Amino acid sequence: MTDQSGTAPSMSALSVSHIFKSYEGGPDILRDFSLNVAPGSFCVVLGASGSGKSTLLKCIAGLTPVNAGDIFLHGAPLARKRLQAVGMVHQDYGLSDRLTTAQNVMSGVAARLSWWRVALQIYPKAIQSKACALLDQVGLTEDHANRQAGQLSGGQKQRVGIARALMSDPGLILADEPVASLDPKSSTETMELLKRAAKERGAAVLCSLHQIDLAKSYADRIIGLNDGQIVFDGPPDALSRDAVQSIFNIASGASVVRREVA
Ligand SMILES: Nc1ncnc2c1ncn2[C@@H]1O[C@H](COP(=O)(O)OP(=O)(O)OP(=O)(O)O)[C@@H](O)[C@H]1O
Numbered sequence: 001m002t003d004q005s006g007t008a009p010s011m012s013a014l015s016v017s018h019i020f021k022s023y024e025g026g027p028d029i030l031r032d033f034s035l036n037v038a039p040g041s042f043c044v045v046l047g048a049s050g051s052g053k054s055t056l057l058k059c060i061a062g063l064t065p066v067n068a069g070d071i072f073l074h075g076a077p078l079a080r081k082r083l084q085a086v087g088m089v090h091q092d093y094g095l096s097d098r099l100t101t102a103q104n105v106m107s108g109v110a111a112r113l114s115w116w117r118v119a120l121q122i123y124p125k126a127i128q129s130k131a132c133a134l135l136d137q138v139g140l141t142e143d144h145a146n147r148q149a150g151q152l153s154g155g156q157k158q159r160v161g162i163a164r165a166l167m168s169d170p171g172l173i174l175a176d177e178p179v180a181s182l183d184p185k186s187s188t189e190t191m192e193l194l195k196r197a198a199k200e201r202g203a204a205v206l207c208s209l210h211q212i213d214l215a216k217s218y219a220d221r222i223i224g225l226n227d228g229q230i231v232f233d234g235p236p237d238a239l240s241r242d243a244v245q246s247i248f249n250i251a252s253g254a255s256v257v258r259r260e261v262a
C-alpha cells in the first residue's frame with residue numbers, strides 16, 4: 001500500500017519506519033509497519049477492536065517498546081524528542097481524580113520540571129497561567145479548574161485531557177479513541193475541539209477511532225488498519241464500501257456498511 005502522505009520521512013511530523021511489535025513472545029501485532037504523517041494533518045487510524053490501534057499509538061508515545069524499527073518525530077529519533085513533541089489524549093481520560101482539574105492540566109509538563117515541584121504540586125506561575133488559558137480555550141471555567149477531576153462529567157474530563165496534551169505545545173497529538181466513552185453530542189464537541197486546537201497550533205494529529213462516520217467527518221486522511229496491516233490509506237472521500245469491508249471484515253451487503261458509508 002502506497003503511503004498517501006506525500007511527505008518525505010525527514011519532513012514528516014511523524015515517521016514510523018518498519019516497526020515490529022509483539023507482546024512477551026506472542027505473535028506480531030505490528031509487522032514491518034511504516035507510516036509518515038505530514039505536519040498539520042489530521043489522520044484517523046480506523047480499525048476494529050483488536051486491529052492494533054492502541055498498540056501503534058503506544059509505540060509512538062513510547063509507552064511500550066518496539067521489537068525493531070525506528071520512529072522519528074520531525075526527523076529526529078523518538079527518544080530525544082518525545083517529551084517535547086508529543087501530547088497524548090486517552091480513551092479513559094487518564095486523569096488523576098484526586099488532583100484538581102488545573103493540576104491535571106499542569107501535569108502535562110511534569111516531565112520538564114523538578115520532581116519536588118510535581119510531588120508538592122508547586123508549579124511556576126507561567127505554567128499556572130498557561131493551564132488557566134488552556135482550560136478557558138477548551139471551554140472550562142475557573143470553577144472547573146479548582147474542582148477535583150473526579151467530579152467532572154466524561155465530556156468535561158476529555159476537555160481536560162486535551163488541555164493537558166496541549167500544555168507541552170506538541171507538534172504531534174496522539175488520541176487513542178478519545179470519544180469512545182462519550183455520548184454522541186460530547187463526541188462531536190470533543191472531535192471539533194481536538195481538530196480546532198490542532199489546526200490553530202499547526203500540530204499533526206493521529207487519532208484512533210472505530211466510528212466510520214466520525215472518521216469521515218474529521219479526518220484529512222484515513223488509515224484503515226486490519227490485523228496490524230494498513231489496508232486503506234487515503235482521503236475520506238475515497239473510503240468506499242469495499243474499503244470499509246476490508247477494514248472491518250464485514251461481509252458484502254451487511255447493513256452497517258449501507259448505513260454508515262454514503
Ligand atoms: N499488554 C498486552 N499484552 C499482550 N497482548 C496485548 C497487549 N495489549 C494488546 N494486546 C493484543 O494486541 C492486539 C491488538 O490490541 P490493541 O489494543 O492494540 O487493539 P485496538 O485496535 O486498540 O483494539 P480496541 O479497539 O479494542 O481498543 C490484540 O490481540 C490484543 O489482545
Ligand SMILES: [Mg+2]
Binds near residue numbers: 055176
Ligand atoms: Mg485500543
